[in-house]
Amino acid sequence: MDIxxxxxxxxxxxIFEEEIEQEEQAVPSFQELIEAEKDKYLRLYAEFxxxxxxxxxxxxxxxxxxxxxxxxxxxxxxxxxxxxxNADSTDETYKKGVVMLLEQFKNIITKIGAVExxxxxxxxxxxxxxxxKTVETDEFESGKVCQVFQKGFKYKDKLIRPAMVGVSQ
Amino acid sequence: MSKIIGIDLGTTxxxxxxxxxxxxxxxxxxxxxxxTPSVVGFSKTGERLVGQIAKRQAVANAxxxxxxxxxxxxxxxxxxxxxxxxxxxxxxxxxxxxxKADAEAxxxxxxxxxxxxxPAYFTDSQRQATKxxxxxxxxxxxxxxxxxTAAALSYGIDKENEQKVLVYDLGGGTFDVSxxxxxxxxxxxxxxxxxxxxxxxDFDQKVINWIVxxxxxxxxxxxxxxxxxxxxxxxxxxxxxxxxSNVTTTNINLPFITVDPSGTPCHLDLTLTQxxxxxxxxxxxxxxxxxxxxAIKDSGLAANEIQKVLMVGGSSRIPAVxxxxxxxxxxxxxxxxxxxxxxxxxxxxxxxxxxxxVKQGLLLLDVxxxxxxxxxxxxxxxxxxxxxxTIPTKKSQVFSTYSDNQPAxxxxxxxxxxxxxxxxxQLGTFQLNGIAPAPRGVPQIEVSFDIxxxxxxxxxxxxxxxxxxxxxxxxxxxxxxxxxxxxAVRDAEAYADDDKKRRDAVDAKNNGENLTFQCExxxxxxxxxxxxxxxxxxxxxxxxxxxxxxxxxxxxxxKAKTDELQKAFYEISGKVYQQAAPGDGQQYYxxxxxxxxxxxxxxxxxxxKEV
Numbered sequence: 181m182d183i184x185x186x187x188x189x190x191x192x193x194x195i196f197e198e199e200i201e202q203e204e205q206a207v208p209s210f211q212e213l214i215e216a217e218k219d220k221y222l223r224l225y226a227e228f229x230x231x232x233x234x235x236x237x238x239x240x241x242x243x244x245x246x247x248x249x250x251x252x253x254x255x256x257x258x259x260x261x262x263x264x265x266n267a268d269s270t271d272e273t274y275k276k277g278v279v280m281l282l283e284q285f286k287n288i289i290t291k292i293g294a295v296e297x298x299x300x301x302x303x304x305x306x307x308x309x310x311x312x313k314t315v316e317t318d319e320f321e322s323g324k325v326c327q328v329f330q331k332g333f334k335y336k337d338k339l340i341r342p343a344m345v346g347v348s349q
Numbered sequence: 350m351s352k353i354i355g356i357d358l359g360t361t362x363x364x365x366x367x368x369x370x371x372x373x374x375x376x377x378x379x380x381x382x383x384x385t386p387s388v389v390g391f392s393k394t395g396e397r398l399v400g401q402i403a404k405r406q407a408v409a410n411a412x413x414x415x416x417x418x419x420x421x422x423x424x425x426x427x428x429x430x431x432x433x434x435x436x437x438x439x440x441x442x443x444x445x446x447x448x449k450a451d452a453e454a455x456x457x458x459x460x461x462x463x464x465x466x467x468p469a470y471f472t473d474s475q476r477q478a479t480k481x482x483x484x485x486x487x488x489x490x491x492x493x494x495x496x497x498t499a500a501a502l503s504y505g506i507d508k509e510n511e512q513k514v515l516v517y518d519l520g521g522g523t524f525d526v527s528x529x530x531x532x533x534x535x536x537x538x539x540x541x542x543x544x545x546x547x548x549x550x551d552f553d554q555k556v557i558n559w560i561v562x563x564x565x566x567x568x569x570x571x572x573x574x575x576x577x578x579x580x581x582x583x584x585x586x587x588x589x590x591x592x593x594s595n596v597t598t599t600n601i602n603l604p605f606i607t608v609d610p611s612g613t614p615c616h617l618d619l620t621l622t623q624x625x626x627x628x629x630x631x632x633x634x635x636x637x638x639x640x641x642x643x644a645i646k647d648s649g650l651a652a653n654e655i656q657k658v659l660m661v662g663g664s665s666r667i668p669a670v671x672x673x674x675x676x677x678x679x680x681x682x683x684x685x686x687x688x689x690x691x692x693x694x695x696x697x698x699x700x701x702x703x704x705x706x707v708k709q710g711l712l713l714l715d716v717x718x719x720x721x722x723x724x725x726x727x728x729x730x731x732x733x734x735x736x737x738x739t740i741p742t743k744k745s746q747v748f749s750t751y752s753d754n755q756p757a758x759x760x761x762x763x764x765x766x767x768x769x770x771x772x773x774x775q776l777g778t779f780q781l782n783g784i785a786p787a788p789r790g791v792p793q794i795e796v797s798f799d800i801x802x803x804x805x806x807x808x809x810x811x812x813x814x815x816x817x818x819x820x821x822x823x824x825x826x827x828x829x830x831x832x833x834x835x836x837a838v839r840d841a842e843a844y845a846d847d848d849k850k851r852r853d854a855v856d857a858k859n860n861g862e863n864l865t866f867q868c869e870x871x872x873x874x875x876x877x878x879x880x881x882x883x884x885x886x887x888x889x890x891x892x893x894x895x896x897x898x899x900x901x902x903x904x905x906x907x908k909a910k911t912d913e914l915q916k917a918f919y920e921i922s923g924k925v926y927q928q929a930a931p932g933d934g935q936q937y938y939x940x941x942x943x944x945x946x947x948x949x950x951x952x953x954x955x956x957x958k959e960v
Contacts, residue, residue, distance in 0.1 A: 227370065230457055245381065263605030267614040304409055306390070306402040311409035313576040323393055323409075329577040338381075344580060347409035 248335050251294050255341055258285055259330060289333075297332040299325040299343045308332060310342040320348040353462040353491055353704045354452045355696025357499070358441060358479065360419040361521030361548070363387050364693035365448040367456065368701035373503065373694040375687075378451040384689055385451070389443045390414040391430050399447040415440050417522060420545065422482075423475030438478050442485035449486055463488040464700040466692050469495040469527040470541040491703045497527035498536045499695030500661045503686050506531050512656040513539070515644070517674055518692075519637060520662040522548040526641050528648040528655065540647035542640035547633065549590075549664035555629045556586035560601060560619060568615050570607060578606060589621050594666045597623045627669040634673050641677060658682050663689045717742075718834045721798055721806065724761035724770035726751050727855035733798045736766065736838070740804060745797040747813070749790045757782035758794055760810050762823060766841030768848035774837075781810040781819040789866065854904045861898050861911045865891050868918050878925045887921065890914040 208216075261282040269275040290296075299309055302325050309325060309332065320326045325345045332343025355373065357364040362384040366375045375383045380401050390403035391413040398406060407414040415428050418440040427434040445463075452460050467479050476493045483490035494502075497516035501507065506514060511532025518525045525543035529536055560582055561572050572578045585601050592599035603617040627634075645652060658678055664670065665688045675682060686694065717740055722732040725748065733744050750758065758781050765773030784792050793813040800806050809820040841848075868891055876884055894910040897903055 231369065233457065234455070260604040263614070267605055267608070268612050304406065306392075306398060306406035310405040311407070312580045314409055329580070342405055344577065346576075 244336060244338060247292060248338050248340050251289055251292060251333065251335060252340050254289065255331075255333065258282075258289065261285055262331075293335050294333045294340060295335070297334060297343050299332065299345055300328055301325065304345070304347045306342075308334070308339060308342055309345045309347075311347045312344055313346045314349045315346045317348045322349055324348045351459055351461055352456060353464060353697075353700030354449070354460055355499070355693050355698065355700045356445065356448055356463050356465045357496070357690075357693035357696060358419065358444065358465055358467070358482075359387055359520060359692075360417050360523045360545075361387055361550075362689070363444055363448060364690055365452050366690065366693040366697035367452060368697050368704075373697035373701070375690050375693060376452050376455045378447070379454065385444070385447060386416075387419065387444050388414065388416045389418070389440050395431075397443060399443055418444075423472060423478040438482040439485060441479070441482035445482055445486035445488060449488055461487065461489055462491050462700070462704075464492050464494060464696045464703065465490055466494055466496045466499045466696050468523075468525050468541070468543075469497050469529070469538045470525070470543070471495075492699060494696060494699055495527070495529070495536070495538060496525070496661070496692050497529050497538070497659070498531070499692045499699065500659050501529065501531055501536075502695035502698045503691040504659060504683060504695075506657065507536075513648075513650060513654055514657045514659060515641070515655045515678070516659045516661055517637075517641065517665055517670075518543075518661040519664040519667075519670065520548050521664075522546070522550055524548060524637055524640065524662075526637075526644045528644050528650065539650070540644040542644040542647065544636060544640060547636055549662070551633055552590055552630050552664060552667065553583065553586045555633065556589055556621070556626070557582050559621075559625075559629055560586065560617070563619055564606070564615075564617055568609065570609060570615065572607065575607065581606070590626070590667070593621065593623045593626050594668060623668065630667075630669065634667075634669050637670065638673055638677060641674065652678050655680075659691075660684055661688050661691055717800060717804075719764050719837055720766055721776075721800075722763050722773075723748075723796060723808075724759075724763060726859050728770050729852060729855055730763050730765070730768060730770045730773050733796070734800065740800045743797065743799040745795055748794050748796055750784065750787070750792050750794075751789055753788045754786040755789065755792075756784055756786070758784070758810065760796065760808065760819075760821070762806070762808050762821065765837050767844060768852040772840075772844070772848070776806070776823045777808075777821050779808075779810070779819055779821045781812060781817065783815060783817050784812055785814055787814075788870070790863075854902075857904045857907045857911070858898060861894055861907045864911055864914055864918075865894055865898075868914060871918070871922065875925055879921055883921050887914070887918060890917055 261278065265275070265279045265282045269278075297308055299305075301320065304311060304323055304325050312329060313327075315326050317326050324347070325343075326348040327346030328343055329346065330341075330344035333340040352367050354376075355366045357366075363386075364375060364384045365378075366373045368374075377383055378385050378400065382401065385400040386404045388400065388403040388407065390398040390406050390410055392398060392406070392410070403414060404416075407416070413430055415430075415435075418428075418437050421437040422441065424437065427436055428440060429435075445465075449460055449463075463483055465479055465483055467476055471479070479493055480490045496518060497514070500516050500518070501514050506512070509531075511530070514529050514531055516525075516527045516529065518527070523543065523545045524547040525541065525545075527541045528539045530539055557579075564570065564572055572582065581603055585603055589599045589601050599621050601617065601619045601621060605614050606617040607615050609615055645655070655678060658674060658680060660666075660671065660674075660682050671682055717734060717736055717738050720732045720736045721734045722730045725731045731746075733746060734742060748758075759778060760781065761770060761778045762776040763770055763773040764776050767773050781794065784794075795811045795813055797809045797811070798806060799809070806823040807820060808823070809818060811818045868887060872879075872884060872887060879887075890910070890913060894907070894914050897906045897910045900906070
């Protein structure tokens with residue numbers, strides 16, 4: 181009986197121990213909780229740090245972007261002035277006025293920082309040129325900009341508007 | 350640690366977004382745009398071009414440019430470029446590769462995982478092909494989700510009760526309508542329908558055709574032959590379409606569009622009304638209604654069983670489209686998130702859930718629903734923490750006393766948007782006593798509000814002179830229902846004008862009282878340095894102002910008299926200071942037993958009531 185009892189006690193003890201062990205596994209230790217919170221904090225901090233760095237970059241970019249946007253909105257007016265200046269007119273004085281207007285407008289956007297692209301005869305480059313047609317021509321090798329329909333502009337290293345071009349085939 | 354990005358891989362345009370600080374944000378591409386054309390081109394030199402750049406060279410390099418590859422996903426279709434064959438997966442991978450690179454440039458870290466959206470009707474093989482495309486691009490696709498589900502996620506519909514949602518998605522070149530059942534984290538697609546050759550570009554074309562016809566009618570010239578002119582028309586037509594989503598008429602103004610046979614320039618100057626636009630495009634709108642009806646029928650639901658209607662895709666902004674859907678379903682549309690971006694935003698949100706960002710509660714920062722403040726002189730509620738401030742947060746401000754030798758201050762903690770204490774909710778009060786005897790305005794009492802992450806408010810008042818501290822903890826500040834909060838905000842808006850007037854009156858009165866007090870004190874202090882005449886003059890003005898202060902409803906007069914007294918007093922005090930040696934000014938403060946307040950220390954001159 182004694183032996184049996186001992187055995188019983190041992191088994192019960194084992195069962196309890198096992199249960200306790202299981203319980204302990206189920207309840208996360210403080211260590212684990214702290215680790216989890218620390219991880220959360222580090223992640224958030226890292227994200228914040230990246231956010232901060234990017235915000236600084238974005239702030240400096242903001243001025244450039246705004247300039248590009250404003251010039252881009254104004255360019256259709258320049259196009260129209262240019263067309264008006266190139267249109268036939270019998271009134272020379274009036275025509276001169278239009279040409280002067282065009283120059284005045286060009287000077288202003290140049291002063292702001294817009295640089296006109298000069299693609300004619302260059303290799304077609306979709307980074308700066310928008311092809312709207314292909315042209316069969318002997319004048320240029322294939323793949324060159326052979327016609328410029330609308331001027332393109334850039335500001336610093338940003339493209340304001342690609343030049344609208346015809347590409348030789 | 351790397352983030353899971355969300356990608357809307359569209360037929361005409363694609364968009365990429367990522368979770369940031371608990372909110373999905375769209376990532377701008379290297380060209381500075383928020384969406385990227387789903388176009389791939391191969392230049393003569395073999396260079397691979399993706400997006401806007403590929404689109405620009407499409408005309409010059411048509412046979413080496415691929416667009417709308419999505420239509421071929423999951424098929425055996427192959428694109429032949431210079432003898433090399435590409436599968437739709439490989440071409441899609443090139444688009445994904447650019448989006449991945451743009452996301453990496455934005456985040457400043459490597460991106461290896463993504464959630465990609467597909468139309469609800471995509472078959473298993475189409476979904477597998479999309480997944481493969483991700484793999485080729487170096488992205489582990491954590492999940493493929495349906496576009497309508499992503500749109501619903503961006504609106505947070507997953508957090509609401511189970512409901513049936515109709516998603517109307519009119520994109521650049523495809524139209525899809527889906528009815529989904531969302532709830533308990535499970536989404537079921539009940540029905541889909543659509544037209545994969547109908548989109549915003551068709552609306553543009555209708556406008557272009559109209560412009561061409563109108564111009565021909567007026568000038569007898571056909572514009573369609575000139576590529577340059579047609580390019581200008583295309584841009585103008587799209588702009589007009591977009592304008593007409595917000596205004597009822599728009600001007601299409603293209604000067605010097607062409608020259609007539611005699612060489613005279615011709616201008617194009619047309620006005621397009623919304624009504625005319627609706628007429629031009631009514632067949633397109635009608636063409637989308639059929640599939641909507643079909644989807645409802647297939648879902649086996651009655652129109653009134655659909656709880657929400659989400660509008661997705663740029664062209665869902667067209668008023669005639671919205672009106673038609675509203676009429677058909679008899680309910681208001683769910684709008685607010687940019688329809689071009691909501692699918693990508695929803696995908697990013699799903700990525701956030703999968704990455705654990707969302708579930709961990711890490712990013713679920715709460716905000717204070719209403720402003721918190723304390724009562725100051727005249728019953729005014731001085732705000733300390735304004736509504737919608739992200740918590741945890743802490744703010745401090747220094748106040749002072751209202752009367753000479755005031756021994757204690759009452760701190761009345763308030764919640765609400767109104768200008769006056771009595772219109773706001775009182776959260777609790779306490780008293781800070783034992784303030785050393787001093788003239789009004791001299792004691793410095795720092796009041797701090799500290800809201801912890803659980804929304805519990807700790808208010809502390811500290812006498813900076815004696816170091817004495819008193820505080821209160823309020824746990825019930827956030828258990829207001831949404832209705833109560835909305836009502837409080839609405840009330841504040843409704844009464845804003847009244848409140849402002851009353852506040853103005855109290856401010857004027859406080860300023861007036863303060864000034865009379867200061868002037869009287871100053872006259873006592875250095876009355877011997879001014880002439881008897883000046884003294885009498887100032888005393889007269891003080892009496893005037895005091896008389897005005899006694900009257901009710903007298904704000905303007907109080908302000909006028911306050912200004913008058915202030916001006917007169919400044920002149921005299923200026924003289925007094927000129928007489929005094931440079932060191933004397935300093936001494937004046939020292940004699941008072943106080944330190945001169947710094948020029949701008951944020952001390953508010955509104956004071957506590959005497960107890």
